[in-house]
Amino acid sequence: MSQLLINDYLKQLDIIKRVSGSQRETIVREAFKDLLKAWGRQQGLVFLAEYPLKTAFKTDISVDGALLHELRMPLGWWEAKDAGDDLDAEAAKKFKKGYPQDNIIFSDDATVLLWQNRQEVLRCRVEDTAALERLLRLFFGFERPEIAGFRAAVQQFKADLPAVLQALRQLIEQQAQGNAAFRSAAAAFLAHAQEAINPALTDADVREMLIQHILTEEIFAKVFDDSDFHQHNNVARALYALEAVFFTGALKKQTLKGLEPYYAAIRAAAAQISSHGEKQTFLKVIYENFYKVYNTKAADRLGVVYTPNEIVRFMIDGADWLCEKHFGKSLIDKDVDILDPATGTGTYICELLEHFRGQPKKLAHKYAHELHANEVAILPYYVANLNIEATYAAITGDYAEFPSLCFVDTLDNVGLHTAARGTTADIFGSVSDENVARIKRQNARRISVVIGNPPYNANQQSENDNNKNREYPHIDQRIKQTYIAESRAQKTKLYDMYARFFRWASDRLHDNGILAFVTNRSFLDARTFDGFRKTVAQEFSDIYVVDLGGDVRANPKLSGTRHNVFGIQAGVAISFMVKRAQATKDKRPARVFYVRRPEMETADEKLAFLASQPLRALQFDEVQPDKAHHWLNLTNNDFDSLIPLASKEAKAAKTAAKERAIFKLFTLGASTNRDEWVYGEEQKPLLDKAAWLLGRYEDNLRQPAVFDPAVKWSESLKRRLKAGRAEPFTPAALRKTGYRPFVDRWLYASSLLVDRPGDMAVIPLHEPSICLSHGKDFRTLASGCPFDLHYLGDTVGLPLHRLAQGQEYVDNITDWALRQFGTHYADEIGKGKAARRIDKEAIFHYCYAVLHDPLYREKYAQNLKREFPRIPFYAHFWRWADWGRALMQLHIGYESVAPHAVARTDVPDAKARAAGLDPKPLLQSDPAAGSIALDSETTLRGLPPAAWAYRLGNRSAIDWVLDQHKEKKPKDATIRERFDHYRFVDHKERVIDLLARVTTVSVQTLAITEAMCAAAR
Ligand SMILES: C[S@@+](CC[C@H](N)C(=O)[O-])C[C@H]1O[C@@H](n2cnc3c(N)ncnc32)[C@H](O)[C@@H]1O
Secondary structure, eight states: OHHHHHHHHHHHHHHHHHHHOOOOHHHHHHHHHHHHHHHHHHTTOEEEEEEEEEOTTSOEEEEEEEEEOTTSOEEEEEEEOOTTSOHHHHHHHHHHTTOOOSEEEEEOSSEEEEEETTEEEEEEETTOHHHHHHHHHHHHHOOOHHHHHHHHHHHHHHHHHHHHHHHHHHHHHHHHHHOHHHHHHHHHHHHHHHHHTOTTOOHHHHHHHHHHHHHHHHHHHHHSOOTTHHHHSHHHHHHHHHHHTTOOHHHHHHHHGGGHHHHHHHHHHHHTOOSHHHHHHHHHHHHHHHHHHHOHHHHHHHTOOOOOHHHHHHHHHHHHHHHHHHHSOOTTSTTOOEEESSOTTTHHHHHHHHHTTTOHHHHHHIIIIIEEEEEOSHHHHHHHHHHHHHHHHHHHSOOOOOTTEEESOGGGOOTTHHHHHOOHHHHHTTTTHHHHHHHHHHHTSOEEEEEEOOOOOOOOSOGGGOOOOOOOHHHHHHHIIIIITTOOOSSOOOOSHHHHHHHHHHHHEEEEEEEEEEEESGGGTOGGGHHHHHHHHHHOSEEEEEEEEOOTTTOTTSOHHHHOTTSSSSOEEEEEEEEOHHHHHHTOOOEEEEEEOOTTOOHHHHHHHHHHOOGGGOOOEEEOOOTTOOOSSOOOSSGGGSEESOOHHHHHOSSGGGOOSSBSOOEEOBBOSOHHHHEESSHHHHHHHHHHHHHHHHHHHTSTTSOOTTSOOOHHHHHHHHTTOOOOOOGGGEEEEEEETTEEEEEEOOTTTSSBOGGGGTSOTTOOEEEEEOSSSOEEEEESSOBBTTSSSSOEEEESEEEETTTEEEESBOHHHHHHHHHHTHHHHOSGGGOOOOOHHHHHHHHHHHHHOHHHHHHTHHHHHHSOOEEOOOSOHHHHHHHHHHHHHHHHTTTTSOOOOOEEEEOOOHHHHHTTOOOOEEEEEETTTTEEEEESSEEEEOOOTHHHHSEETTEEHHHHHHHHTSOOOOSSHHIIIIIOOOOGGGTHHHHHHHHHHHHHHHHHHHHHHHHHHHSOO
């Protein structure tokens, strides 16, 4: 690679010289610059040209190039000279002026010179490629002591912080107990915070803010040389006052002693940085780095990650262009109020100030009145404050307080609640009244542009993580009334943070305005966002989306770090939505313009693209949304003309006349949220677990304020505990349940311990259902009993019968469907005795067959990914219905079909036996060899290829069975310790038998679906 870069450089140099006919430094140096840039990029270094520096003599100089680490500390410098110059004399001249001598290259088009630590260490001719490589390796291998120190300090910080945090927490607790002045200052601050940020905040939150404040005080003072920051900023002042009540002098020094190396490293690093822009970037890196060590969960929940400048500039420039295009105004013009609702480190506001450079009067007006920013976490709030004010001072030469940064939870700031209450001033006097006044001021403004990067965290992994996004009743209600009400998806999970911010901003914008967000891209094509797409098309007039891709979950070939502009797993898109009063009045749906970057483009390439191509220059495709409000992957087929298998409307219909789908009801599988606790292979061990869990839960009922960590909590279970719900243990709660394909398990069907019972209430215990799952791929499999939510993926079931009003058994196939089929097949069915009438069960089987038809699945693949299937009328109804019945018998009766003949070999595992151990479980299949290794002793052979060709999603039926019988370490610690009794060896013979039967099922299923391919339809 290094030699390739050097060869490229020599080639480039030759071309430049030939084409330009010049040897001048300014012309030929471009080739060497490219070499440094490319080499540096490999090491994550940034090249900055004309880099300003202050010398030891306090003079200002500018080096031709600097290579900087992510922390913005320089790795080394570069000076280019003319071919006619004497390189040594030039270097000496520069050193005299105070140029750095730690790690600097001087080059002309013939020679390269490297100085390190005040000495020349190497010189070479450019065409001596081996020597040049050596020189560059020395240059790039240089390690600045501050960098090494900083890296070590970060590691140390990680190790030391917990102890310091504990000491601080204890100290604050003591103060809360014994210091009246502290208590009253803390109560006043809490009241303010509840008003401004979130009414649900508690003492504990104030303490965390105070801790963040204390820990970061030093950083701000050093990086920005602003030791008075805590006196200037209104919120900092309040926290400082709180701190001053107890935490000063020797106590403070002593407590924070452990963190001193970290602060020292930051001071040393900060001292290397002179330019204002670099300080900003440095602070952002510290901010991410600090937060992740301090509180990883909060960093994730709040979306603590800064936005690359290329994206910020692109969005500002785009918003400016759209403002001009649609409203004849520029962002800088009067009465264009701009708000960043999740400002983080204040990047958008800082870039806006840069954008307005050159028009000082207008800039001053904007800064004082028409730029607004909100932040809910104290650390970024401080960073934003410092960044914004320092940027303004750097541009104008004048310091002025930024009066519109609010410490507030944007999503709570609805309906001008703060202004309405008006009690705050009494509580706070003049201190944090300022923050409340700012919020009121912001709320009184007409906002024309909302721009920013809202957080993207959707849902925590487990309730025991305690990292849940809190509820926002007002915004969530608005989402329900709009995005969810307009959705056709049967399951809509739209309360994630970025959907909330879209909802909030759409409502907050003035009648004419622009919303510009960079967010998760899932709204573009997710099934559950159909109502969102419909709604934004109604509420806005023009929508532009730049799809930056990088969705690692959708395409495993991508890597978050390499392909995603934020280095994350979720895909990213930039959207601009223009709201125009006239268009809204006319009820014209928005025009939607879309452009995407190539799937495999790297993050660097994407950012370079955004840096070089403004919005106005992009070649957008205008999307013609279809009736179901899809924007992407539009299909051009007859799907809409087929009859619906199920629909939200038919489910909700109160009269039979409105039930215009084949099935009346569809239902999700049971979602337990604690599978390890309530599912089991065998009845007895499952009952033991359930009894134990119920016992612990009952104990906890006496002390509902604290959640027993041995219990696997979920939001519902916490709620049930708080409501005092109890349930006696009963073995009668056991139900046979379809757990995964061809794996039934016992479920302890408790209405307390199962979060969402789904089908349990409406599906008769021994009745068939057609189960479906769609998303990445379409899957279907019948179940003869109630089923789990993840039976096939996110599973929806369509039972043949259902239980209505408690226990009454009724058809789940509608009379409407019977009429449709009867009418369509009237001729085919014939008359008189020979007629074979279509009944509801036959329709049930017919649908099951069609859902297995390979041609149907191929033709409607896109549709099946995102909507409920619709069913065509094929010729020869009964042929399909008979296929469907045969498939259903195979799939539901998989345990009683004849086993396929497989050869079994057992070779004793002497080593395991000698050690007194069971054979080692393997459960691995080898389709090419037609074999399955069950454990270190037993192998099955002679399985036909068809055994693997019948697949449900990413696995064959055989592999589902194998996967579900592996010995896995339970995730839940209590289960691991007390109830981990599953041993494959105890189930081995049953599994062998099951595999032989599932092989029969697979072979016969495949035979039927192959026959379908040949059928006329
Ligand atoms: C992705 S970051 C913004 C990054 C910012 N553009 C930058 O470059 O630094 C999101 C920020 O929004 C803040 N935030 C999250 N939820 C918020 C809310 N409900 N109200 C206000 N700010 C919020 C987080 O604390 C975080 O600093």
